[in-house]
Amino acid sequence: MQIRDLPYLDPGVPDVRSGLRFLLWLGRRQLGGQIASLAWGVLHFASVMALPYGVGFAVQAVVERSGTRLALAGGLIALATVGIAVGDTMLHRTAVTNWITTAARVQQLLARRTAELGSALTRRVAAGEVVAVSTADVEKIGWFVEAVSRFLAAALTVVLVCVALLVYQPALGVVIAIGVPVLALGVLPLLPRATRLADVQREKAGKATELASDTVAGLRVLRGIGGEELFLTRYRRASQEVREAAVRSARMWSLITAVQVLLPGLLLIAVVWYGLGLVADGRISVGELVTVYSAVMLLTYPLRHFEEIAMAYSFSRPSARRAARVLSLERASGVSGGSGVSGGSGSSRAATATAPTTPTTPTGDLYDPASGLLAPAGTLTAVVCGDPDAAGRLGERLGGHPAEPDGLPSVLLGGVALDDLPREAARTAVLVQDKDPVLLSGSLTELLDVPASGAVSPQAALAAAECGDVLDALAQAGLDGDPMGAPITERGRSLSGGQRQRLALARSLVTDPEVLVLDEPTSAVDSHTEARIAEGVRALRAGRTTVVLTSSPLLLDRADRVVLVHDGEVTAVGVHRELLHKEPRYRAVVTRETDEEQLTAADRVDEHIADQIEETA
Secondary structure, three states, rough: OOOOOOOOOOOOOOOOOOOHHHHHHHHHHHHHHHHHHHHHHHHHHHHHHHHHHHHHHHHHHOOOOOOOHHHHHHHHHHHHHHHHHHHHHHHHHHHHHHHHHHHHHHHHHHHHHHHHHHHHHHHHOOOOHHHHHHHHHHHHHHHHHHHHHHHHHHHHHHHHHHHHHHEEEEEEEHHHHHHHHHHOOOOHHHHHHHHHHHHHHHHHHHHHHHHHHHHHHHHHHHHHHHOHHHHHHHHHHHHHHHHHHHHHHHHHHHHHHHHHHHHHHHHHHHHHHHHHHHHHHHOOHHHHHHHHHHHHHHHHHHHHHHHHHHHHHHHHHHHHHHHHHHHHHOOOOOOOOOOOOOOOOOOOOHOHHHOOOOOOOOOOEEEOOOEEEOOOOOOOOEEOOOHHHHHHHHHHHHHHOOOOOOOOOOOEOOEEEHHHHHHHHHHHEEEEEEEOOOOEEEEEEEEEHOOOOOOOOHHHHHHOOOOHHHHHHHHHHHHHHHOOHHHHHHHHHHOHHHHHHHHHHHHHHHHHEEEEHHHHHOOOHHHHHHHHHHHHHHHHOOOOEEEEOOOOOOHHHOEEEEEEEEEOOOEEEOOOOHHHHHHHHOOOOOOOOOOOHHHHHHHHHHHHHHHHHHOOO
């Protein structure tokens, strides 16, 4: 795989049983690139280690006053130089390719898992951790995978050089064969502590990232309640903890680096001391001593990769563990025995819904066996829950994507369990817009360019969602006065809450799914706008099944059917005005009556019934 061929058509199915297994799986998937990098690495390191032999050969030629041998030494040095240049260039090229393609594979896997989990992801993993895994952790994982081939090339070169020195000059070769393993393994006692300190640093950095992400996401609310200083203090404390952990980790790695400088220096001293004695005794020549000395000095270069692979592993291990944890998350499903994939993907699932309805997409009534909720096909059904959280969970169930496995029967659409449908078919059939829909950055045209049936135009959806003032504001912000091309900032932060909510509603309406589930779609707009939106949605969705989770009287009054859900079960069904007069629980939720007001209302109803009995008598 080359960089130009990205993205992968299929990034594969990762082994996420542990962080180490995930790293090994990535390495196997990059086997071709690893072999190429290994080959170029061996060429590069071998060429570097050939220089000492050329230099020693040249020194001995000068001592012996041999022009022919000096010319041969020059040719050997020139050949080694070419090998160094070519090997280093191609090693860098293949290593960077391995790094980038590994990182791209991990990012594709994370993106695929995010799309499958949808809004359930941030309920099971902190948003800051997801950000950390998708950015810094991906780089560290790629670093380790590409460093493996360079380390293997360096290790192979070290072994070959030691064997060559034993053959070339056995007296000094024995010293080197004993000393090099000490150099390579001398830092091993320090690595466990260094790894623990690196893990602590990564953990604290991840928590700081989570805190920063949560703070930025809730900045407007924090300013409203005056909590900026509190969260700033918390972030300062977390930042200082990260700094202190990083300093402790850096000290340990500095000690490891110092040891790797000290030990080769001691080996060089031993080689020179012993070699000078051998020269004085006439057992070796000056050129041979120069060759061995130069070889030992240059061995420190490939030995550096032993330190790098240890550092890369210690930093990538917690990153791989976090990535494996996210990738191991599965969609919650009911007990229908289906495939476990189903409709909706998050804030406004229009972003991941599939295109036009296919013959395999079921149609008909939407029914939830767990609560008894029935939404007849082609009607506007309003659902009232006293608990907003319960309403959110019900909305997730209706879309077939509960945040956690609940062991309850799957929701049925036309008698077909959503859990038994392929994800694409389920998302085409049922679209869920939750309470806090997310607007991605880009133009309004890009925002509304979502997979859709094509039956609803962006203009019609914007009109139904009462986005006229939003278009005016965007036209003023645009360079050419065209609201459709005006930029929308990330999460729509440049817009008010009501404007964001209406644009998200328009995006969902454009998709035109078989069933549209809206959770409090008008909670941030005024009553006049809300009334017009209710009429617009009712008209635009005529003939389609629409379920609105709300307690707004304006929306409830325009619904074909109103259902009251209490403690997870349907307790009353009717129309708004009928339930308002006959069902105390419904009246309490919709009118926000207190317990005392409910008792007073009940007394009035009892008096009215008593009057009717007396008149009848």
